[in-house]
Amino acid sequence: MILNNWSVRIGGSALIVLLLIALAAPWLGTVDPSLFDAGSRDLLPGKSGEISTLEGERLKHTFLMGSDSLGRDIYSRVLYGTRVSLLVGLLCALAALSVGILCGLLSGYLRWLDGILMRFMDGIMAIPAILVAISLVAIWRGSLTTVVVAIAIPEIPRVTRLVRSLVLSIREEPYVEAAISLGTPTWKILFGHILPNCVAPLIVQGTYICAFSILVEAILSFLGVGLPPEIPTWGSVMAEGRAQFNDYPHNIFFPGVFLAATVLAVNILGDGLRDTLDPKMAKKV
């Protein structure tokens, strides 16, 4: 059973905690992450200060993780940043999986398409993923959709290759031959007989894509080519903290810890799922 695996338990529960933090962010003692106050600039973690609301009212606030050079609350920005990271990771994995599954099924089953499609995928894989992502964001300018698409595209070839290789071995199975000889339409064979047998390795692959996408999103935001600046993300909080890193390392420390912990949790979950769902692959790695 999946839940007996310790990696799944640890990774999964850490992710549930992060998900709860993301959902409950407004009720965890945070303020609106875009609020700032000139009087509360560069506070150290745990210091109290004031923060002005949009209505101009000044509230007492404890800056658990300190404040940045504009006087914004890092704790609030980091907690709200959890939402962005988890969302981007999930959406990228879903996008890469769905397009990759489609391409892989077609490539593995329709011989005439295989050559062209796989050469095309080889071409995408020859360009390092981060370069694909940053150049696409440069073209389209950063928004949630463009960032997700830009991060998902370089992951598609890997899914395609995986699905294709699975299809190539599954299509030789007697039950597929039986379905073909019964005159089952191709789409029904692909989605009804072949795809269900690919699910386990795909879930594992999906978690790795999710972890990598969270990292790439943070890198894009950190380099200043990610989501628009009004959305607080871990990468952008760190980018804004760069200038004062010597004096106020907490600007980079807290979002960095959240980021590393999240990616670690997803990776551990992925390893656990691999060991339980896909023992053949587990032996290889």
Added chain:
Amino acid sequence: MLNFVLRRLLATIPVLVIVAVLVFMILRLAPGDPAAILAGDAASTEQIARIRTELGLDRPIVVQFGIWVGNMLSGDLGESFYYKMKVAKLIGQRLEPTLALATLTIVFAVLVSVPLGVIAAWRFGGWFDRALMGFSVLGFSVPVFVLAYILIYLVSLKMGLLPVQGYQRIGDGFWPFLRHLILPSVTLSVIYIALIARVTRASVLEALGEDYIRTARAKGLPEFRVLVRHGLANAAVPIVTVIGIGIALLIGGVVVTESVYAIPGLGRLTVDAVLARDFPTIQGVILFFSFAYVLLNLLIDLSYVFLDPRIRY
């Protein structure tokens, strides 16, 4: 052998062509007039018109691609409006730091990860093996810039051992050059070490299960020789393969590492070009990195002949 080299070279061509098509398409995917984008925001109408005729942008897209590939093949990657110089020359200027950083990283990573992987396979299931596997998951998870700041904070700011950032040309003396590259290389190598150590462990583990290992032990060879001469040597092909594949990760890491450590190399150039929306430079750099990646992997494929005498082409 020559036959194989030729065949392998020919097989690379379609990949390079597709990369070229994809990079060519980057500009066509951008909203707006490609000529205006290439000329930059500050360009005059005449400049835009000149670029349009030069690149044949008023002609069918196939002709445009032909002109573009022709220019590439003659070494003309276009002109950067941001840096006001030829992209090829710009890449040449920025090549040294990136090459130095990448080489140092690969050498360091291989020297560290291969012995670690061999020891883990030797003591499979023991505490060292588990620790290494744990480290490897951690290495994949800690973002390269977070690691960079942790190292800067501890090594440079707290202990004052190494410079915080910057780059010294190798021509200005070897020691200052090396001092500036130690932290960036260590930072960049962590994910690479994690990757190579994992694969080394797995493939040495597989080799150690073979009969010839038992024979080697039975005839009384020292354990070290069994591990290296019989275990590692037979595990070489997958290890070298993953070093090649990992170069893609390395290139991604270079972009980030050079930004954090203020190294004026190609990675830094990529980020600056993207921020300035300097498309000729973006295209040139991506083309350069991808071709380098494909060609390095071609070399690695060819090296199998030397690593494994059973492979004959």
